[in-house]
Amino acid sequence: MELCADCDIRRSVEVPAPRTQGYWRVCERSREIMDFSDEVLLLIVGYLDPYSLLRTGATCYTMHRICSTDSLWAKHCTVVFGSGFRSSDTCYSPKEAFKLLFIWRKVYRSLPYNKYLQDLLFSGTTPKEYWLRWLTLEEVIPLPPIQLADHEIEDIWGIGKDLLDEKHKVTDESLEETEKLVYKYEWKELNKLALGYHGSLINMQELVLQHVSGECHEELEGLFKQYMVCRYQWLFSYWLFGLSRPVAKQLQKLYLWWKSYDKRKVSNWGAANCDIQYIASLHPITLDYLNGILANGEEHVGIRNVENFFSMSRSLLAWILGRRWGRFKQKKVYTETLDEVYKLLKLELHVTLVTHERFWTLAKILSSRVCRLEETAGNYVNWKIIGALPCYRMYLTSGDPLHLYQMKGFLFRKRLINDWLLQEGNMWVRQLLPDxxxxxxxxxxxxxxxxxxxxxxxxxLSRLIWLYLHSGHQLYMEATKGFILEFAYASFKSQMLENGHIVPLLGFYQPF
Structure with a gap:
């Protein structure tokens, strides 16, 4: 083995067998990725997305140098933000510019459900750099109305005082004494004004990067780390509790419908001390979302999957309650349909967005299969019995009628065993068998x-009955009967000997 000095990667060395003539050996090193030139490596890593590029650059010093090339990150900046941000335009390299803009976008878009950021922005002492960074968001997350002095607007956004509209001027007696001109703008209006003044979003982004040059970004990076850790819990809580009171009440009722839950843990629903992890565990889709599994970890796409799932659940529940079914059938159709829909769509949900229509189409198919199973069972007792069979779940998944025939045969054979035991000639057997x-x-x-x-x-005995019920071979039925008769006769013999009686021979019985 040979050790690469650049990246600490061990390389294999192929040593051919000695030649018969000259007795010399030739060592040839196998070709590996680090043997390529920097130009070739640059072409290879050019196909990576930003996340993969960062991870590749963390492997060794050589790859870090290549993956930090300005041309690579300028391309990603152009694709994501519309500008390459060359070093001549701003004081940041394209990689640093991409990092800052990406963090700003991720952190600030979490404002509706990020309580810490809300307190920071609306506390009344917000640093101006926080407002400045809103220029990079393209009105994605609108702010509440902003009330600032004209010189502050000019200082933060670069908008001249002569461009401010008088109709947005705030008239207040306390302000007249200080001779301050204060304007109140809606966020969209202010963003549109800044966009018109600077000419394009790219120019505004470059303005922001120039304003924050030389600043320490430790607080921003801390916000981003907190966001990465808590984003699923924040957004899930916002979706479940952050709606208007009537809508949140309806969602709570739907979320807990026909669910077995701890009333003590659910009693503080929506409160600060609410157990989010427990509430999410009531449904497999919400638990997977909280664990970051849905939609490749994209929290917004994942929560849309959750929304579409429960939107389908609402439609399914309304359809079920409109039928004149018993409570047991309503519950079985609802719960089993939801479980099977999630199982069948689990792989899709982990990768991409699944629409409400896709959920509902599959739910209609599965609910009809559950109803068909109820018809096959004939009554609720039989339905409970076949619910534990493997072919029950296989039919829900595949819809193959063969599984229905298997369940019918299972119930028929189970009835045969019970009827044999209840025959009049087997009364003595029933009296001698233990519970x-x-x-x-x-x-x-x-x-x-x-x-x-x-x-x-x-x-x-359980094995004998199991084999007969699932296979239908009469041999197992006869073996079951023989075992029962032998066991009953052994109990009878034991009782007779204890009482000092002579044990009679039962001519009709042949031990198994």
Missing amino acids: CIYQLLEYETTIHEAELHGDTYVAY
């Missing part, structure tokens, strides 16, 4: 996979 064995033979009993393991009589 743990008798319950396995009852029609309503569900056998879970965890009960199939072990060396006990219960585990052995």
Whole structure:
């Protein structure tokens, strides 16, 4: 192995076998990415997005130097912000300009749900650089009306006093004594005025970069780190609690509909001490969003997926409540449809935005399948029984009628076992069986996979019944009958011996 001095990457060395003539050896180093020239590496990393470019530049000193090339970041600045921000235009390199503008855009767009930033901007002592950076946002996040003196507007945005409209002038007796000219503008009006004065958004962005040159950006970077850690929780809380009171009340009712939850934890809904993690855990889609899984971690696209999901849930609930169904069927159709919709769309939700129409189309298909399962079961008891079967979920996913036939056969065989036990000739068997064995033979009993393991009589009988119910082979039914009769006869024999009686031979019984 050979060690690369530039990037601390080990390179393999191929050593051919010795030649028969001359006994010399030739070492040839395999070609690797670090063997290419800087020009070739620059062409390769030119295909990376900004995030991948930063990660590649963090691997070694050589890649850091190449990935920091101005031409690369000028291209990304042009694509994202519309200008290359050459070093001659501003005091920042294109990479530094991209970093600052990107952080400003991300942090300030979180204003509606970022309580800390709200307190900072609207506390009354806001530093002017915070207002200045709003010029880079293209009216994406509108501010409330701004009331500033004319010289402050000129100092911050570079707009001359002669361009300020008199109709926006604030008339106040206290201001007349100080001889200050104060203007009140809506954010869109002020942004439009600045855009017209500077000519383009690019010019305004360059103005902002020139104004903040030489400043320390530690506070801004701290805001960005806080945003990256808390963004999902902030936006989820804003979506769930930040709406108007009637709308938030309806959303709360829909969110908790037919859900089993801790009333104590939900009682402080929307309060500062509300357990967001617990509330999000009530639905798999909201839990995945809070963990940053939806839409490749894009919080705004992810919350739109959540909105579309619950918009579909509202439509589904209205459709279900309009049917004359029992409460059990309504709950089963609603909950199972939602669960299956999310399972089928999970991969799409983790990558991109899924529309309400896509949700609703799939929900209609799955709700009809759930109703078909209810028809197959015939009654709610049977529906509960087949709900634990693997073919139940397989039918919801695929819609294959073969799974319906399997469930019908399962119920038919389960009824055969119960009917055999209830025959008049087996009354003595029922009296001698212990409760743990008798319950396995009852029609309503569900056998879970965890009960199939072990060396006990219960585990052995559970395996026999399980095999018969799922395969339909008569051999397993006969084995089940033989085991039950043998167990009942053993109990009868034990009781007779305890009482000192002679055990009679049952001619009709042949031990299994």
